[in-house]
Amino acid sequence: MLISCGKCGKRYSVNDNRIPQGAVSVRCPYCEASVPLSASRLPEKKHKESELDETFREKSESAVERVFLKNTASFGGSIVFRLFMPFILVVLTVTSCILYSYFFSVPKLIEDQINQRAFALSRTLSSAISQPLVLRNYLAVNQSAALYAELPGVAYVSVQSRDGSLVTGLFGSMDRFDQNFARDVLARGFPVEIVHMNPIPEKATVSASNIIVGGRKIHDIGVAVRGNSGVVHVGLFMDDIDAAIMRSLRPLVAVIVLIFVAGAMGIWWVSSSLSRPLKKLTRTTEAIALGDFDKEVQIHGKGEIMDLALAVESMRIAIKSAITRLKNRQ
Structure with a gap:
């Protein structure tokens, strides 16, 4: 029977079997005040027990329904x-x-490096041919240009005289150019218009520009020969920039993939170590909700999950003891 003290406000439960027959009041164990009893405590007891039974039944049905609908939970x-x-x-x-x-x-750093390389090649070539160009020793000029044209990444090398006429023009590797362009070069020689795509401004000694030659993007550097005796143009393939970017990107991508795989494995291990005992604890609580109070909580470990398991086990024991007492009273 539930009793509420009007003096101290305490609420507590009293076993009806321990109240003497015909008693009209009981003494509060906290403040020693007299608490009157309702004249119809037995019907009230039955009424409250019926309400408790109804509430317990509704909650049990709700718990069972949640158990059967658990598989509909989303990932x-x-x-x-x-x-x-x-x-x-x-x-x-x-x-x-x-x-x-x-x-x-x-890409900007690599392009800058290509520009520096093209400038260095143009400067050294212009120094090497300055005297032969003045002496009009075009054979020596052509031989020096051929050496530079064979270097890796060099698209072409050209040399102009003081009056702007083309002294020599050599391509490095025709296989990297468009086939139609390669056939035209073999038929007509070095295209003169290439040297006019990147003219050196007046009163300047160096000019750099990205141009398209034979379907390829070329970084062209023009350098005036010492004494203004001519102009040297060296073109480098810009395709090498993309290849260099991809080569330098591979280690970075490998590190990112390694970090992702290691992190994913770590998270999978942590989630598995958490989900396994939780699923086991869930099955145990579902069994308790379905009325199997003899199924013990068998989870070993430490930490918050173990504390939760101990709390569920205490709840199971308490419910089982309460049901046993109710059966004994009946």
């Missing part, structure tokens, strides 16, 4: 999803920032 509510999604978002964000910074800065 989005699982521990694996909750751990993997933030990790994937972080990895994608960091990877995007790294790749953006990489493609924003590295």
